[in-house]
Amino acid sequence: MDFVESCRQFIAIDSTPAHGNKELARWAAAFCRQRGLIVEEQVEVVGDLEQINIIARPASLLERPGAEFLLQTHLDTADPGPFALWTETGSNPYDAHIIDGKIYGLGTADVKLDFLCKLEAMASFAGSRNWRLPPVLVGTFGEETGMQGALKLIRKNKVAAKMALIGEPSDLQLVNAAKGFATVEIRVPFSEEEIRYRDEHNLRESTSTQSKLFRGKAAHSSMPHLGESAITKMLEYLTMLPDTVNIMEIDGGINFNTVPSNAFLEIDMISTVKTPIATKLANIYRGLKELEKEFLKYEDKEFFPSTPTLNIGLVRTNENDVQISGSCRLPPIITHEIYEKWMEQLRSLCEQNGAVFSVNDYKKPFRTEVNSILVKGCLDELRALGLKAEPTTQPSTNEASIFSRIGVECACFGPGKREGNVHTPQEHVAIEDLYKATEFYKKVIERFCL
DSSP: OOHHHHHHHHHHSOOOTTTOSHHHHHHHHHHHHHTTEEEEEEEEEETTEEEEEEEEEETTOSSOOSSEEEEEEEOOOOOOOOGGGOGGGTTOTTSOEEETTEEESTTTTTTHHHHHHHHHHHHTTTTOOOOSSOEEEEEESOGGGTOHHHHHHHHTTOOOEEEEEEEOOOTTOOEEEEOEEEEEEEEEEOOHHHHHHHHHHHHOSSOOEEEEEEEOBOEETTOGGGSBOHHHHHHHHHHTSOTTOEEEEEEEOSOTTEEOSEEEEEEESSOOOSSOHHHHHHHHHHHHHHHHHHHTTOOOTTSSSOSOEEEEEEEEEOSSEEEEEEEEEEOTTSOHHHHHHHHHHHHHHHHHTTOEEEEEEEEOOEEOOTTSHHHHHHHHHHHHTTSOOSOEEESSOOTHHHHHTTTOEEEEEOSSOOTTTTTSTTOEEEHHHHHHHHHHHHHHHHHHTO
16 A cells, blocks of 8 residues: 555544444554554543554564653544545545545644654654664654543553654744643523523414524634634624524534534524523623733743634533533743633633533643754754754644653644635645655654664
8 A cells, every 4th residue: 555545544533522432443553554564552431432542563573662752643633624625535534535635634743643754754764773762653643632541641651752743734934832721611600590491482373582503613622713703703793682592592612622613503682581690601601802912911922823812612501501612822921820810710701600610620721942952953964855944833732741741842833724625614734745745754753863
């Protein structure tokens, strides 16, 4: 099987959060063994899904090393959203199409194909025996849902990483710093009066409700300025309605990590409910906008966007409440004390409106100094390959946040553009960039491992 065909097969296997990565990981493990590597499968049950971390090492290693060079890539992807929007792949995000030298499909850039690039590089040294710092290739699960795979890898001491290259779409540039994030959830309960009213309304033959659709443009939550939030449009519209309006259904987005492209609102203008949930939602939204203004006071000019950002990625109507999920992106300039103050501010806002606030996940920002051995060495290899040899930063968060906290020297790299590409239905990567990434990983292995 040639490299491009293996890429197409990789994309064809669903590894979204709802499906899990088990099927893809088993395929990847078999492919690694076929290429001469020894593979360990770390099987974990998360919720009701079986997930797998793939850990592949050179077959020449007779025992597990005391120190390793980690080449890591997550195998899961975001949810694709509406299939109809994937116009370049025939409305099927898993059917990779090649157009003008680019592969289109879910996970092409973020970040499944990077695993195959690393595998190609590792396989070219399958017969080597004199390792100075042996490489270990790891494909993890759950990056899109809190980096669970990386956490399980560390907690069970599956690798002994001294340095790490983390797979991340960076347009073939080396990333030495990235923002952290906090994912939050707000649950705004319906009053008993509202619940009764909504139940009775649903049984009526005639209705006085009005429905409205809101359209936006999807983007990764770390770059919200590249998208157009349909949920923001919907909540802005809600703030302009009378306080007496009754919400029958409010829905939008696919996850906390994506700028939502679609939202839906059904309202009843004729209502006898005294304290409708619409007023609470409008108050919470106004408070979030005030927090965004405070974000502008904190600027880290090494990043773009240079300030913290906020994304309301998902709104759902449940039987007894409205659920709001979102994320904040935090540059390294934001101290833990500032972060705690903001979270307490949000908690207080929610309590004032009878809502429940929770932080579901928090990952600190990471930064590796430019003069570190890893960063300097990687930049030298990029320069030798004729690629851009200047470190950059990213507004997103990845497993470098996890590994750097335990003392691993980290940098991020990968083929594929991030801006206007990942978490969109036009996701793609240039085939030429996949080959360039593979060559870079070979050079890194030669420099640090042999």
